[in-house]
Amino acid sequence: MTTEEKIFNAARIVFQKKGFAGARMQEIADQAGINKAMLHYCFKSKQLLFEAVFMNAFSQLAPQINEIFNSDATVFEKIRKFTHSYISFVIVNPYLPPFVIQEMNNNPEFVMSFLNHKNKPNPTPLLAQIEKEIADGIIKPIHPKQLLLDIFSMTVFPFAAKMMVKGIIQLSETEFNEMMEERKTSIAETIINSIKK
Amino acid sequence: MTTEEKIFNAARIVFQKKGFAGARMQEIADQAGINKAMLHYCFKSKQLLFEAVFMNAFSQLAPQINEIFNSDATVFEKIRKFTHSYISFVIVNPYLPPFVIQEMNNNPEFVMSFLNHKNKPNPTPLLAQIEKEIADGIIKPIHPKQLLLDIFSMTVFPFAAKMMVKGIIQLSETEFNEMMEERKTSIAETIINSIKK
């Protein structure tokens, strides 16, 4: 593993745990097992190191989203595939959703500008497909964007607000994990149940 | 307005916008229009000032939650009331959910300990009620905690991850607000639609 990779991995861990403002360059250096000056030798500044970590995190989430946007499956199949693959992925990378959401809220101008250039997922085809299946009588009338938001909400929220969810619904870590396993399929059934004719 | 109130309101604005780590005592003082020393005169330390703001924020959200936990309405009525009143409340206080969720994730030990002492909402009665209505044949079989999580997810997520939602689904501020208005009723219909027999 190169020094640059060691720094990057250390930075990912620290940034995802503490956020941009809470992260310390010294802590990243310690985590990487190298001198603090190397951070600036390799990545110029805290801001640039953070941007590298953030873009990497976001680009890991993008494929999961494109899976629901770009494929030729039916809407029901897309919902089943997306929820299953997204939850599977996020169980292994639990820090990703809260990190991305937190930094997008704290730093909207940077993120929105970068979102306009790179990796911009395009929901338009899926929205049109939903409208077509409504017209074909497969799906009950519903606003397509609301449906999309329902799917994202049910899938992402438990990971984005894990501590709050555990606190309010009173779940142990084991119970939480068991529920997420079950959600790989239950979310799709709930959604489809509510929109199928 | 007393000085203490001016400080508290300023602190709420700054903490909710930048989080604990990103907030600066000087910025809070400027926002309040008073000298920085007054912050420590009134609130001792940054940590204590933050705790005051956080507990106030959380205690504002608690009534919305207790509304779904403690009342003698049917499950369907509770779902309708909760989603409507929570979204109405949060439209006026949009910074609250991301703030609470972010700080709960970043500071779980402090929050969980405080959650165990104060304002601990108790979901047990509602969970039992859901199971009873399943047994009575009113609701389709579903794990009650999953149902509860579905409701929270659909209601809270769009506000917790507003920037991400706007970016991915490609919504203007106006479209977002219109969707949230519609969600006051559409979430309950979606959920009820999927669980009613």
Add this chain to the structure above:
DNA sequence: ATCTTTGTTAACCAAACGGTTAAACCGAAC
């Protein structure tokens, strides 16, 4: 062998940070 480039470090720096102090302010009581 010597020079140049690249990787690495300890020591250092100025600015920003949370927090303290001592003095000034100010209305009320006497």
Add this chain to the structure above:
DNA sequence: GTTCGGTTTAACCGTTTGGTTAACAAAGAT
């Protein structure tokens, strides 16, 4: 009008922060 308590401020302090510097070491290139 002087005293006295709480309130408010300017100035200050020690520490931490992101970032820099200069020296050094290893590895090719000439």
